[in-house]
Amino acid sequence: MARHGGGRGWYGKVLGAACGVTLLAVGASMWTAQAGVVSGSSPKATVSARPAGDVKPVAVDIAHASDQGARGVNLTIDDGPDPVWTPQVLDVLREYGVKATFCMVGTQAQAHPDLVKKVVADGHRLCDHSVSHDTTMDKKSEAFQSKQILDAERMITEASGGVRPMYYRAPGGAFTPYSRTLAASRGMRPLGWNVDTKDFEQPGADAIVATVERELPNGPTVLLHDAGGDRSETVEALRRLIPRLEEQGYSFGFPVR
Numbered sequence: 001m002a003r004h005g006g007g008r009g010w011y012g013k014v015l016g017a018a019c020g021v022t023l024l025a026v027g028a029s030m031w032t033a034q035a036g037v038v039s040g041s042s043p044k045a046t047v048s049a050r051p052a053g054d055v056k057p058v059a060v061d062i063a064h065a066s067d068q069g070a071r072g073v074n075l076t077i078d079d080g081p082d083p084v085w086t087p088q089v090l091d092v093l094r095e096y097g098v099k100a101t102f103c104m105v106g107t108q109a110q111a112h113p114d115l116v117k118k119v120v121a122d123g124h125r126l127c128d129h130s131v132s133h134d135t136t137m138d139k140k141s142e143a144f145q146s147k148q149i150l151d152a153e154r155m156i157t158e159a160s161g162g163v164r165p166m167y168y169r170a171p172g173g174a175f176t177p178y179s180r181t182l183a184a185s186r187g188m189r190p191l192g193w194n195v196d197t198k199d200f201e202q203p204g205a206d207a208i209v210a211t212v213e214r215e216l217p218n219g220p221t222v223l224l225h226d227a228g229g230d231r232s233e234t235v236e237a238l239r240r241l242i243p244r245l246e247e248q249g250y251s252f253g254f255p256v257r
């Protein structure tokens, strides 16, 4: 079957999919706590302190092709960093010499800057996954979307020691034309996915592997999670999946920007 990474057909099908829904309640309360902060009253509430000179705008459409071409696979790891699971995911990736893209929740990055720095040091890429993972972001005001995206960009960049996120993935795929345009103007390519492993439903490592092998013909970008619950199945699935796919001639890379 022909792969169509780069096509748009998959997007409508997964638009309503929730990823990392268990974070939602926590994220919502964090947002409520932040909402009363008047912009500019605290250094943590504004993005104006960051120099913008090094930011180059990127394309606004949703990326999912791989820089490794027709047999490329983009592993994307969402909702962390998490002190239990992110180190285990990093260990597996390091063992096989594979790079991935980590879509981080701003508050998680802020809480675990050591993990953000480890992800960067291992050669992986960062992706802005909003401040509080509100999967109804596409129904919210532009002011809300802007704050979620730009504050998370700042939190992740500060936690990494100055390495900026290269992508923006809306929580649950809840992109809007506004959020895509804003992220792209900050050098963060909107990032979709083709293969939803549903690992957060804990279907078993075998089922996660089977889903990837079945759905990879749809496109190269695979959605996995390193937070939001017990991710031992995800770690085990990666351990089985990487050598299996390499045997089948796949190579691992990054989403095109």
Ligand SMILES: [Zn+2]
Pocket (backbone or CB within 6 Å): 019, 020, 078, 079, 129, 133, 171, 172
């Ligand atoms: Zn997510």
